[in-house]
Amino acid sequence: MGSKLNLHIIFLLFFTLYVVQAQDFDVTKYGGAAGADITQALLNAWKDACAATGTAQVIIPKGTYTLNEVKFLGPCKGEIIFRVEGLVQAPPDPAAIKSDAWVVFETITGLTVFGGGTFDGQGQKAWTVNDCSMHFDTCRILPTNVRFNFITNGFIHDITSLNSKMFNLFLLGGNNVTFQHITVTAPANSLNTDGIHIGRSTGVKILDTTIGTGDDCVSVGDGTKDLTVSKVTCGPGHGISIGSLGKYDNEGPVAGVHVSDCTLTNTDNGVRIKTWPNSKPGSASDISFTGITMNNVSNPIILDQNYCPHAICDKQPSRVKVSGVKFDNIKGTSATQQCVILSCSPAVPCENVEIGEINLVYNGPLGPGNSTCLNVKPTFTGHQVPPVCTPPQA
Template sequence: MTCITSTFKALCLSFLFVTAVASRPTNRPKVFNVQRYGAKADGKTDNAKAFTSIWNSACTRKGGNSKIYVPKGTFYLSGLEFVGPCVNQIEFVNDGTLLAPANPRDIKQDIWIKFRYINNLIISGAGTLDGQGKESWPLNDCHKNPNCPKLAMTMGFAFVNNSRINGITSLNSKMGHFNFFYVHHFNITNVTITAPGDSPNTDGLKFGFCSNINISNTHIGTGDDCIAILSGTTNMDISNVTCGPGHGISVGSLGKNKEEKDVNGLTVRDIVFNGTSDGIRIKTWESSASKILVSNFVYENIQMINVGNPINIDQKYCPHPPCEKKIVAIRDIIPPPLRTVFNDVYIAYELMDTDLHQIMRSNQGLSEEHCQRYIRQLPPYPRQSITDKFPNVYPLAIDLIEKMLTFDPRRRVTVLDALAHPYLNSLHAISDEPECTIPFNFDFEQHALSEEQMKELIYREALAFNPEYQPAIA
């Protein structure tokens, strides 16, 4: 009897242990492989219904996170709309090729793949979004053709928060590649965006009414703006991005519509523009319909290679003149120290003393913020030999120039010493210098004058220079 009781207790404990383990939530997400749920990787079958069904199952699943997995292969999709909110976090992993219809009329929505009303979304993988835009680009003529077809962007996010994209490639979009609307706290890393330089309106990343966006380690080469920042976007950090071909990193256009909001808090650093029409661009309508402010932009460590307009701030954007003049306010914009823009600073820095950093920091009179910011970010730079730069110049002239090109005025050669220098000695005789025996006195300017006396003197002086306006004497 004792043995039976002990055995029964052991079985009960084992059952309770197994039940507890089985009911304990796991950190591993449930994987939804699209092929196991009916999707076909033949590049022809429309998988839109299968993908939508998988999304609904993953989004409503309780008891843990979900992962939708797209394996290698080509999956044709006529159009998708993934809508939340979801019960738990969803990761969409694409290692295959998602193929859009070549005919733009086969996509019945403005964005080919949409994500809406979702928190904690992760999109990753080594796969490609192929927009098949080549057939659509010649149809992008709505500015002159009222019957033009509506072209879809590749992927869009609306009201998606605390989410990220990593590793995806977008190829040959019909219009823009990625669109973000009312998106907050979103990270974009290691993304590749590619379309020909002459593909119209194929913006890489486009943002409106977004905040706290981080973009890093991304390559964008397309036919329009690499990154377009529109109304209501704040606190954006862009770093380690290569852009080209394309139209650069653009803010705007702004001011066209009444409901637009301020754009502020943009940091752009460690960027390479290569073969773009513009580098940094701010574009506001001359006929602004809204009173908005563009402010607090910082650009650092920007490299320009074969760029048409490195810095383009256009406050008179007016594609269809005439436009009423109501300019959008732009404040606190710190452009990068480009060699083409600050060429004189480069020359001075290369030829002057190595203590230029310290002098710039201590000299409050040099208040040009762009130059100061540039000098401070440069590494120590050895003074260059003027003889090496100008080998055919007379050595005594080089010696005098070196003494004159000393940034610190305490060490710079004086006028008298310069005149006594051997290079000028033969051209100058100290005895020929005029001497001022009586110190010049400006006491005549020290008289106290009333406001009326000052007005009278200014009036008389003006008449002396313009005698034709002398009043006639009766």
């Protein structure tokens, strides 16, 4: 414990020195002002910071600002600190943002985003025009609040994403990126507002974070490897989900996803792996969910290889191979009678699925909790409540 504490103190001292020595590029020095649109001032500050040698710090001080669609492009000459202390607001009208994201950081090595501030997507109007639940393949993709594309050695911490029009934080093509002390807030009825989405990235950590939203608190896309999710508080939302996988050609394998010490409350799902029926070939392996607390969660444990949210899916079996999955030390209360659902593909049955200690209580009117198992033969350690895969699977 002492050595860990000393390392933490050394890190804080190093980070403090790192910030002190940075060159500052304050948006108010470029003509930006609270109560006004800072788009051009912020882009000018970014341009100078990105061109500076050494460490450069872009600063948005405390106050309320408006910001139109922006993209902060690298590569930069040195490392960049983006310090957001204020409340930054997007245009309320979704038509004002023409691309798939409001704020984009792209192709940067050595990026820190922090400051205690808030990115407010003002998504209330967008949610009313989101028709993706009815027209999944043709609906307009609404903008993500903050998107991180091809970031290497990133640290995003102590910021809030509020009321995004669609996804809140989105990482694509990242390498060695940590999200810590993040707050994501959106109402339960805000469609497709995933909290943090990770895709095609390696070496990512999501730590000590609070997410309440209208979709998955954490969602994991294809090509994700070596992902740690720990001490995330989730609710409302759709849980912590891997997938859905197998919809597109040439999806990368998902491997090494470890979720631990998380708490989910009043969510529509708990911990979940989902693949499309009639999918493209793919794989998901080396996955663990351990130390999870469920408070009135629907479908607390669900492995669904027939994921079809719009009831118009081809019923041919999934071709995504799921293997090496562990569920252990998962406890709490279920809002649905089926506490555990392991529904694997008949074309590529799940392999090496381990069920450890499970204690999920259903107190509804239908009788005790139960489980469903299809096309899987788990191994068991510990004790399971309710019994899992009993009677024998179909």
